[in-house]
Amino acid sequence: MTEEQMLAGCLQNDAASQDSLYSRFSPRMLGVCYRFAKNREDAEDMLQEGFIKVFSQIHQYRSEGALEGWIRRIMVHTCINALKKNKKFSDCVDIAYAGNVGIREESIPSIMQAKEVVECIRSLPLGYRTVLNLYAIEGFSHKEIGYMLDIEESTSRSQYTRAKSMLEDILIKKKILQRPKEKITHISAAM
């Protein structure tokens, strides 16, 4: 079934078309939700809510961009809304709080690299993780992130800087990333 056929079917609330669209995009979208969610169950709940939005608002899709991008945006917003329902979330994105949070390295499994990277991201504190997901992966600007999370733009920047640094350390420790040569040179020169 082509994307056009799926869209036409979904516009008519056709179950087979919805199934096709769901089958095609749900694995990747669950991966998106998983990066934001606390656990797999929460991620599946987000996915479910997101796809219901997709199917019920499919008529708003203008075919101007990629369908996957449109669905992904809905998923990200669904995830953010789900996170914001948690009262602790606003505290987590607060810079002062996040600075004291340690890394749960023991929770990082080493299965596959993509999964490993995702798990490294998920090991970050919630506030860091959310900002990093939105900025580095989903491509939102700090201004947009500030608007989405009800935080200052500068807070978003700070969060991202710390998140990035923390994630780099984790990835280097896991030998997924290598420290840049200049940095090594700089360190050795300083010594």
Next chain:
Amino acid sequence: METKNNNIENFEKFLREKTDEFRMYPSKRVWYSIYNDMHPGNRLPSISMTVVLIGFLFLIGFLNTTETAKENNIPKQDIASSGNVVVASNTLPEKNTAGYSTTETGSQLSSNNRVNLVNSSGESNPTVAGNSSEGLHRTTQPKTAASGTSTTAIAGRTSLTITNAIAEDATNNPVAEITTDNTVVLNAENNTAAFEPATGNPSFNNSGAALSPAGNDITVTTSNFNDENILAEKSSSIAVVNVQSIDLETTAGKDIPGGLNADKEVNATSSGTPNTDKQLAAAESVKNKNQITWKEKAWMDDFVLHNKPVARKWAGRAGLQAYITPSVVYRRIRNNAIDKQLAGTNSNFNNFNANDFVKHKPSFGIETGLSIQYDISRRIRIKAGAQFNYTRYNAFAYETNHPVAATLTMNADDNIMTYEAFRTSNYTNIYGNYSTKLHNETYQLSIPVGADYKLANISDNVSWYAGATIQPTIVLFAKSFVLSTDRRSYIQDPTLLNRLNMNAGFETYFSFDKGGYSLQLGPQYRMQLFSTNTKMYSLEERLQNFGVKLGLTKKL
């Protein structure tokens, strides 16, 4: 190694690439939920299948409980190759008597492997004894029944775990394991009192009957063991005190030649710790899950067993409905003269359509009643009740100051000819001193009996039904005017009234469910099957009601 060459400058790009590669596959539940949300009228059958499955399990449980409750002696069980066998004994032995014995002999387990021995009553201690060579025995012996021995013949097994799943405390918590070298270890930490009465080491002999590989679950449930009897048992080969379950597990496909062969004795000790941490953890886990004490659970089991509530089979299916139907009432009139030709000679009007000579107008009616409804299936609902109807239509006429002679064409009793009956009337159809409006009205009591059929589920709470009823009716009171033969006069003659009648109702409606109530709203058509007047009168009148029914149903 490619990724190791990535440096931090390409950090975002690297993250994006890696996360885009990441896939997770959601469970079926997610799609079912989405589907049900998007298509509420066509829910996937998961709910109904779940209900059927649960009902099936209840049925199995009920049948097994009933069977075993009838007999103290558990018959020989031959378990061929598959499935689960649940044997439950709920015997209540008399305290300190010797007649209680439930022995299961010769059961051949042809496979894998789970035997659960459950003592569901509290204070007592079941005894599993094995000395004979007849396959699997489960014996609960009183003091004097020392000869009742049992042997479990198990081959190809790796372990037998006996755990006290629900115990009052850790002191009565024996965990036993039969390993491949046929050693049973009962782990009853600090459990001294439980085993003291028993003499010697419990033994577990095997006759050599084989367990062929497959998967069998056996649950043996007994209630109200007499602990004194059990403790007095001297010849039990294995005394398991407060055993909640015996869990036998076999490594699939492994045939252990030396495992539990005949005449191999299995020793049990009443002290020590579980052989493995895993077993201890499992036992602790089960124990933690059951916060209630052994006595409490036993009491509850016993109470539930002997105080079964009477199942309300109709619960959730029955409903009581109150309804009201405002309606518009009219009538159909046709000539019912037996001898129309003769009637025609007697009157120039008799064979003409009466509607051409009268001016009748519909009026209002009302219907109200109570009915009991019962869902006999997912779509079909039967109902019966009692209802009251008021019907009325109007005849525009003239009233005279003096009586006018009038005739009625009547059908003779012989059903062959008609005759004229003479009356007088002050109401005419053609002329008079002043105009008036005659109300043809009836007060009826009916017993509607019928059924509704669910045509569709519009949404979660809204359904569309069609229904029909047949309504035996008694006319309590009527004020009915009949037309004279020449159609010029209206005559009131109560003797012509048909007191017993029959109506039929047809309706379609939408049902809105909310909580334990449902509101129904829809059109209804009710027609009278027999004439308002008796067969003697030559004009037949049938009332018709067109109404809107509003009903409120409470689920019972």
